[in-house]
Amino acid sequence: MTHSSPPVTEDIVAAARRVLDIEARAIDALSDRLGEDFAAAVRLVLDSTGRVIVSGLGKSGHIARKIAATMASTGTPAYFVHAAEALHGDLGMIHRDDVLIALSNSGETAELLAVVPLVRRQGGRTIAMTGKPDSTLARLADVHLDAGVATEACSLNLAPTASTTCALALGDALAVALLDARGFREDDFARSHPGGALGRRLLTHVRDVMRARADVPTVGVDCTVTEALLQVTRGGMGMTVVLDEAGGVAGVFTDGDLRRAIDRLGDVRTVPVADVMSRQPRSISEAKLAAEAADVMERNRVNQLLVTDEHGALAGALSMHDLMLAKVI
The missing domain is CATH 3.10.580.10 (CBS-domain)
Structure with missing residues (x-):
């Protein structure tokens, strides 16, 4: 690695603003793409009598865990299952009435490509969230949500940055759309968040x-x-x-x-x-x-x-x- 002189304040701030601008534009583009597929995903969850399982690997796994937590705290029973662990015993935690949301920017994560057919075989429904509408995972799922970005915010266009931000934002949008559709209101939220914490947990x-x-x-x-x-x-x-x-x-x-x-x-x-x-x-x-x-x-x-x-x-x-x-x- 080549070391250069320390960057000046203006360069540091300019780099940070570039990241925020790229991610803001990516979310704007994501908003413009929302349509019937998103509505179909919401209906799929609402029609289910089971729970939502959110799964991913690597950075997508971290985003999946947060999406599951957001759903669980806003009226949609959900939990995270690690994609690799699902193939080694945890698949038994997923039942036929559940809905699996599988996150993979490439849409080619091998573990998810192995899990999705198994879930569907036992009767479960699947939603794929990828950056590639023509990917294998997108084609395997019942519903596909396009979280693609034109470029990552990383200056090398390598590290998942804008793509993970969009996946997280799309997950939040899904959780809140479900919250509204279920009629989850302030009193429900207050009962489960006394003092800012989940009441049931307390x-x-x-x-x-x-x-x-x-x-x-x-x-x-x-x-x-x-x-x-x-x-x-x-x-x-x-x-x-x-x-x-x-x-x-x-x-x-x-x-x-x-x-x-x-x-x-x-x-x-x-x-x-x-x-x-x-x-x-x-x-x-x-x-x-x-x-x-x-x-x-x-x-x-x-x-x-x-x-x-x-x-x-x-x-x-x-x-x-x-x-x-x-x-x-």
């Missing part, structure tokens, strides 16, 4: 949304991976608790543990679950706020938590899906 405790111990899948510490996997499937939580001989928690066995075990060992059907389980599973007290559980999951990149009672004993378990159903996230 009022819902873990005990209100967790699964009681009797409903949590469990296996003994001496069982095989095959036996544990059957419980994972039956339990619908993406994991099973592994209990020791005394009935205490020895660990948990998750979809992620299975993937890692296969990658390391190959055929794991007869391997003892104790050899591949997670021995120090994350947990949270049933007295904590459900929002705290969501934060713990997000921070530690896990989809389940064990729940303990006031004595530290196993009281139940909680999954990200449980929090979604309770509209905590």
Whole structure:
């Protein structure tokens, strides 16, 4: 990299103004393109009896996460699913009544191109948001939203800048159009945002949304991976608790543990679950706020938590899906 003399104030400000001008023009152009496709996307979500799943990879993934958060806080149940993780277990979080919004500027992101047909095969509907109307992703989706830009604001025309700004703005437009169509009003917003925070997040405790111990899948510490996997499937939580001989928690066995075990060992059907389980599973007290559980999951990149009672004993378990159903996230 060649180092030159420090830029003067005027050059710094001029460069910043150039970025803002490019992005402002890109949004203006985006506004001019809105039409029937945008209305069709709104109707698709309104007609759905499920939730909205927003997915992407890289910078588009960051934008997708924010769009999901905006929708969830304005009356449209939504959550983010990482496009790569969807192909390794998280696809089970998407149901036939849901609507998938897939973000990719190129429209050729391999992970999304693999996910969209799987979602459609099980009956889900899809909205693609790309910068290329003739891309593969645009053609695969039920509805395509064109978020294309003439140029990026990056001086090299390489870093996603104007394109991500347009995708974010288009997501905001979609969320607000849905808000208006649902009749979501000031009193609704006030009930869910007391003091500037989501009311449900402030009022819902873990005990209100967790699964009681009797409903949590469990296996003994001496069982095989095959036996544990059957419980994972039956339990619908993406994991099973592994209990020791005394009935205490020895660990948990998750979809992620299975993937890692296969990658390391190959055929794991007869391997003892104790050899591949997670021995120090994350947990949270049933007295904590459900929002705290969501934060713990997000921070530690896990989809389940064990729940303990006031004595530290196993009281139940909680999954990200449980929090979604309770509209905590």
